[in-house]
Amino acid sequence: MTALARRAFQGVVDNAYLLLILAPLMWGGNAVAGRLATLDWQPFTLTSARWLCAVIYLLPFAIGPLKRDWPILKSNLWLLFMLGGFGMAMFNLFMYWALSYTTAINVSIEQASMPMLIMLANFIFLSQRVRWLQIMGLLLTLFGVLVTATAGEPGRFLSEGLNRGDAIMLVGCLFYAGYTFGLRWRPAIHWMSFMWVISLSAFTITIPFAAWELAQVGFTMPSLGGWGVLVYVIIFPTLISQLAFARGVELIGGNRAGLFVNLVPIFGSILAVLILKEQFQWFHLVGLILVLAGITLAEKAAVKTA
Template identity: 45%
Template sequence: MAFAASLFRQHVFGNAFLLLILTTLMWGGNTVAGRLAIGEVSPMAVVSLRWFIVAFVMVCVTRTDLKEEWPLVRTNLGRLILMATFGFTGFNTLFYIAAHHTTAVNLGIIQGAMPVLVLIGAVLTFGVRVRALQVLGILITLAGVAMVAAQGDLQLLLNLSVNPGDGIMLIACLFYACYTLSLRARPKISGMVFFTVLSIIAALTSLPGFFYELATHTLQMPTPKGWLIVLYISLFPSSLAQIFFMRGVELIGPSRTGVFINLVPIFAAGLAILILGEPFHTHHAIALVLVLGGIWLSERKASPK
């Protein structure tokens, strides 16, 4: 048993590239899970059950560290509540609502624009200086997102007619970009405790939406298939992927880790086609190239003089 654990730490938990590929694969699978949940469980039931399951698992894993670091957590509780509400509850609520109105391919491609939204936010919030190449990358990425939202039809954009699901997903990405920017001033607590506290807050802040669905008779508790979807979302994209991502940051640093997020739209599109049988149109291919190419341009470092 000890040998197997040592082997896991060395060849899996010590391999940043494997961990990050698995992370983005699980996040890509989340877009498919969002579509599969339709008719099996309502959006706020997914969000609420997801975070209660994650919170339970994380408290069991980190209860000793959580008790030790609680004084620091308590002094930063207001900031942590805002971070969890925007990054976890808000993002996921809008994500699963959007999944009822657009395809998993669209969800993945729009989600792929998140690094550029973070860059724009860093410029507006912190005055981060950008190079001409980064500005070009931002414009190209936004063009790709616009192409998806307009379903490849320029006339729809000119008439400001956008698929509601794509619009909701874009707002969800803005929520997560705000959360990502707030990580710059994250309280000095360990990563696992930080994630545990945010998952607890997310579980609690998801309850108003849950009770709203209950009051409006739109709440649907999971069917047997729905429970499998909720468990997948809870254990893989929400728990393991987050832990693997944090470990990846520890091993190779945040800037190199962030590049792997570009794999999410590729995995999302591939899984949507394989599992859901969704069509992949020409405008999807063009948009995917624009989004990934724009991110590549925006992340290129200046050449040394």
Template identity: 45%
Template sequence: MSAAFRTLVYGNAILLLMLTTLMWGGNTIAGRLAIGEVSPMMVVALRWVIVSSVMTVTMWSRIRAEWPLIRASMGKIVLMAVFGFTGFNSLFYAAAHYTTAVNLGILQGSMPMLVLLGALLFYRVPVRPLQILGIFATMTGVAMIAAQGSLETLLKLTINPGDGLMLIACVFYAGYTLALRSRPQISGLVFFTVLSIVAAITSIPGILYESAAGILQVPTFKGWLIILYVALGPSCLSQIFFMRGVELIGPARAGIFINLVPIFAAILAVLILGEDFRMHHALALTLVLGGIWLSERRSKAATQVQG
């Protein structure tokens, strides 16, 4: 890595974190573009096969050195990979067949609030009044998207299947995020590498299911381009960039950048896919981001008082 690159890019936390969230937002577009080009479980499996292969070759010596710690925590690592990587991505790409990229992006904005709720329920982390207001605002935005902006739909409790799958996926990833609080004490890149290996292995049942159901689709040329982007961008580079951003400015400040994912997803969906951006999308996005802002504002103030 050249000195210029390290200074201009790898040493710039804001740039790294913006690139990370841009790639994550682009993942919603990839999910929609993959329809008709490659089946969802094939995307998941090939994505993690590529990532795990690249990372294993790169990190093999460090994996061997840290293997005793890895082996001692293998059960937990498997569960985290199944829920955070295989489960989340399987539901994510399946949801893309039934809902829009705009909806996928905005619904992802609910994850910080789901993590906050999980921290309250499982770790007894205190929740302040503004955080409660933030949770309410975010969940209202999510409900608005799930009901497609229709009060009648919401009252009848009928939800677009894709939005429902995406909500479950967000719960899975929130659980994975909460588990990171007590993750095995191994280096970040080694941990990510082992997770990706487990994800590749646990993706096989999805392939078998699609094959048995007669819906397995081998990637077309365009499908391979989508898979390569997903594997090298949102799955690999973004993880490395995010880890580096956390290293430079800390997890609290770095985590705020995740709020950019639904914004990038909505912009890219309109520009690339030509999707409609309607009034209920704008209101839902405002509620989701406003709710997160309320929570972060209180957390930041508390941090300053404690400091």
């Protein structure tokens, strides 16, 4: 690497704001990739292939940290497998499944419900104090998701329920909220050990789903574009985004870095319009505004509580 390239690389890894914009951009692209994948991949098979490739790719880098962390890993394997199962396996499995039935824009906006679900879990299971502003934020966010999922007719929910894809995605969000809630008990191990073990967990848990799917519909060799989607979801949402976000947290702290996660529905919606040519309808805008307003209210209240 030349001196100029080294300086450029160092400039990127030391720029917290650039890293914290790139991470949600890649996560937003995951919904678009999942929608594109429906042309070539079955959702469960894609999820399993993604984590198998991640396990293989990460192993050479993880061997050293795994050896050093083994005494801690050994006593926390069940916790780590649960975290990988909830956050990496089930969330992505449900998201890719949902994208067979709904738009990438809907999925992107519905992901924004996760901070509110995490707040709710903290209240229910840890009895954390909740302020009225946080309750208002929760209700605004949930209403925004409902507006999006019912195409601007929330009254339809009472008579018809949710679209199948939107309902599946919201179940996936519950799994990811459970993963984030569980991170408070993450053992003090090297981040590479953590990534490899939860990737292995995700792959292991998705095997029976993929096996069932392949038994039902068989396997068709993906096109070149289908392989490209797999490469994207392995390199960007799985690996680089995690590194970028972790470095951003290291540079400016978790509280400030967490605000950038709110960019995921914005980037996801923009990419869906640009790449998939999906129509950004008025109810998407209303839903997005309600969701972001709800998150902002809740975060302001959380700062006051702290």
